[in-house]
Amino acid sequence: MTGLSLPAKTYLLACDVGEARLRDRARAGLLIRGAALTDLALRGLVTDADGRVAVSGAGPAGDLVLDELLAEIGRESPRKWKWWVREDARGTLEALESQLDAAGVIGLTTGRTLGLFPSRRPIVRDPAVVERLRGLVDQALRGPAPASDVDATDAALTALVAAVELRGVVSGRDRRRYRDRIEELGERGGDAVPALRKLFRELRAVRASAASSAGGG
Numbered sequence: 001m002t003g004l005s006l007p008a009k010t011y012l013l014a015c016d017v018g019e020a021r022l023r024d025r026a027r028a029g030l031l032i033r034g035a036a037l038t039d040l041a042l043r044g045l046v047t048d049a050d051g052r053v054a055v056s057g058a059g060p061a062g063d064l065v066l067d068e069l070l071a072e073i074g075r076e077s078p079r080k081w082k083w084w085v086r087e088d089a090r091g092t093l094e095a096l097e098s099q100l101d102a103a104g105v106i107g108l109t110t111g112r113t114l115g116l117f118p119s120r121r122p123i124v125r126d127p128a129v130v131e132r133l134r135g136l137v138d139q140a141l142r143g144p145a146p147a148s149d150v151d152a153t154d155a156a157l158t159a160l161v162a163a164v165e166l167r168g169v170v171s172g173r174d175r176r177r178y179r180d181r182i183e184e185l186g187e188r189g190g191d192a193v194p195a196l197r198k199l200f201r202e203l204r205a206v207r208a209s210a211a212s213s214a215g216g217g
Contacts, residue, residue, distance in 0.1 A: 005063050006039035007032045007096050008105070009133055009157055013169050015106075017127045023167060027200075029089035031164045032096055034196035036069050037084055038156045041190035045070055048191045052078040065096050081195035097122065105129075137161060137169055140185060147184035156189030158182070163197040 004012075014028040015021070022028045037053065040046040040061065047056050055074045060067045069092065073084065097120060101108040107123040124130060140150045140158040147155065162170045162182045175182065186193040 005066060006042070006153060006156060007035040007065060007092070008100060010035040010160055011096055011100065012105075012124060012130050013133050013137070013161055014166060015122055015124055015130065017124050017130055020121050020123045022122065025093065027164050029093040030085060030196060030199065031160060031166065033089040033092050034085045034163070034192045035160050036066055036092060037081065037192035038160065038189045039066055040070060041192060042152055042156060046073060048081070049078065052080055053084050054078060065092065065099055068095065081191045082199050085192060085195050085199050094120070133157070134169060141170065141174065141178050141181065147181055147188070150185060150188070152188050155185040156193065159186035159189045159193045160196065163193055164200050
C-alpha cells in the first residue's frame with residue numbers, strides 16, 4: 001500500500017467504516033503508537049539497546065508523525081519499548097488523524113459527545129483501501145508462504161493488530177489457531193510488537209479488575 005506508513009495502515013484497520021468511528025480509541029492509540037515504533041525500527045531509524053529504544057542516527061523518516069516520535073526518543077534518556085508504546089499514545093493518534101485528514105485519506109469531523117466530551121469521527125474516503133489492507137493481513141496470516149517470506153511490513157501489520165486483538169480483523173479464534181504463525185510474524189516486526197502485546201494484556205487485566213469491582217459494588 002504505497003504512500004501509507006505502518007501507523008496509517010493500522011489506523012485504517014481500526015476504523016469502523018460504516019459507523020465512521022474508531023472502535024476503541026484507547027486501544028487504537030496504543031496500536032498506532034506501537035506501529036510507529038515498529039515502522040521506525042523497520043526503517044532502521046531506531047534499534048534495541050539492552051531492551052531500550054535507541055536512535056540509530058540514520059536520519060529522518062520523512063513523515064511528520066514518525067519524525068516527531070523520533071525526535072521525542074532522541075530527547076529522552078533511554079526508555080524501554082513498553083514505556084514508549086504507552087507514552088502520549090493519544091497525542092500520536094490525534095497527530096496521525098490530522099495528517100490523514102490533510103492528505104485526504106480521511107475526513108475528520110470534530111464535535112462534543114453529550115455536549116461535553118470532545119469527539120473525533122473519521123470518514124474513510126476510499127473504503128476499498130481498508131479492504132485491501134484486510135486482504136494483506138489475511139494473506140499474511142493464512143497464506144501458503146512461510147512467515148519468513150512474508151513482506152516485513154505486512155508481517156508487522158498482522159502481528160500488531162493481533163497483539164491488540166483488533167476486532168473485525170483478527171478474531172479470537174484466529175489468534176488461537178495461528179498463534180505460532182503470529183509469533184513468527186511478530187519476530188520480524190521488532191521489539192515494539194511483544195511490548196505492545198504485553199502492555200495490552202496488562203490493560204485487559206486492569207479493565208477486568210475495574211469491572212469486577214464495579215459489579216461487586
